[in-house]
Amino acid sequence: MMPVAESPKKTLLIVDDAPENLDVMKSLLNADFNVKAAVNGRVALKIASQQRPDLILLDVVMPEMDGYEVCRQLKADPTTRDIPVIFLTALDGVNDETKGLELGAVDYISKPLTPAILMARINTHLALDEGRRKLAAQNHELMEAARMREDVERIMHHDLKGPLSSIVSIPNVLRSIGSLNERQLNYVQMLEDSGWKMLNMIDLSLVLLKIEYGTYQPDLRDTALIPLLQQVIREQQQAFQRKDLNLLLEMPGIPVGYTLQTESLLLQNLFTNLLKNACEAAPAGSDVLIKLMPTDKGLQLVFENPGEVPRSIRSRFFDKFVTEGKKHGTGLGTYSARLIADVLLIKLALDTSQPGKTRLLLALEK
Structure with a gap:
């Protein structure tokens, strides 16, 4: 030995x-x-x-x-x-x-x-200093790991975006050849839309990583709210077609040209995550309500679905990996929504005050 x-x-x-x-x-x-x-x-x-x-x-x-x-x-x-x-x-x-x-x-x-007291004080402060230095070293290692992770993410995104950019360019080539029937043109359009959607998803994943690290600064621009929200509703209506859900948009007194200073890609993803969550939780054949209402400071957007969030996860609803009762749920959708809402300075809240219903509230202030 x-x-x-x-x-x-x-x-x-x-x-x-x-x-x-x-x-x-x-x-x-x-x-x-x-x-x-x-x-x-x-x-x-x-x-x-x-x-x-x-x-x-x-x-x-x-x-x-x-x-x-x-x-x-x-x-x-x-x-x-x-x-x-x-x-x-x-x-x-x-x-x-x-x-x-x-x-x-x-x-x-x-x-x-007093010798005994002196020795005790010395040993205590040496131990505290050793602990402080170990903690500082661990923090440094975590920061280095985070930087390495971000570098790997950047490389992966770069490698993925190259082939995808080529795919997205193909539909225009096919259209220029001509002689495509209406059905074929629809398929070409679907290919182009899916390609752009994947490119946006790659960009968004890197943005979310930066938001987690607190290094992201949003690019705020005037954005038309209603068309963006309507697009999200159409996409989710199609995605949940099998459930025969009725997605209802109510916006009494809200002008179609209403704009917000925001980042459109992030806001669209925020709406998508919240509406997707509502659709997943809603029973088949039920109504999911999307309602815009004026407030003193701007608008309140409500996503409302039948069904209640389990009491066991209500206090942790927007935390990472928190989910219950969803077969394929990851708990990342509402977590991403919270990250995006925070960086866009949008107040996001869960409202379970109405029996039998779940409401997600967004304060969209001018």
């Missing part, structure tokens, strides 16, 4: 202008730590910057440069700012302790020192 390697000793820097105090501290700590000593602030700063101890025990009252100034300079230097500092001093006033902590010290111990 190979021997287990012992962890290297932590290094402490003791700063005190009284040599006798340094001797006492060294004798107390030498068995458990590598101990370095400095008799003034100038020497302490030099040792700290060149050898970086794991913790500094710092006297306050010293000539030329007191402990407060030493601490201030330690925290101002990027190479030493993260070293934990514990003040050791005969000054025990509340203002003295407050000043030390405000300068960035992690603890303040009054003299005369």
Whole structure:
């Protein structure tokens, strides 16, 4: 069996202008730590910057440069700012302790020192510093993984969009040849529409990834709301034709030319996800209501379907991967809707106040 390697000793820097105090501290700590000593602030700063101890025990009252100034300079230097500092001093006033902590010290111990308390404080702050550094390293690894994931996504999107762009160009070539009958022209149009839809889906997936990371800035432009909503309704009516649903659009008093400052692709996907969710939950042969109503600040859009969201998931309805009762449900549609609503500054809410119904509410403010 190979021997287990012992962890290297932590290094402490003791700063005190009284040599006798340094001797006492060294004798107390030498068995458990590598101990370095400095008799003034100038020497302490030099040792700290060149050898970086794991913790500094710092006297306050010293000539030329007191402990407060030493601490201030330690925290101002990027190479030493993260070293934990514990003040050791005969000054025990509340203002003295407050000043030390405000300068960035992690603890303040009054003299005369009790060895057991001193050791406990040192070990506690060394453990906390070790945990902080491990957490910082993990956060760095997560950020690197996120950047790598985004790079992979970009490469995949680039590789997919190339062939799709070629496919989308084929319908125009076929039309230019001529001699296509009406049925064939319809198939060509379906091919072109599907190609563009897939290209938009690829673009949208990268956008959603950026939204998750908080790096996406929407491109807001005047967008005609009603035609976009009507297109979404037509697409979902076709997609759920087998369920014989009746998708009803009500917009009393709303002009057809009503516009919003928004990003049309994101808004369309938001509407699609919410209406698809309503259609999936609605019983076959039932009505799904899409209603636009004026408010003081703009419009409220309501997607309403028969049936109730299970109580067990209502509080988590817009969370990732939350779904229940849907054979092929992933829980990503409503999660994506929430991400998009947030980035477009649209308030999205679930309303289950009416028995037997589920309503999804969007506040579309001007």
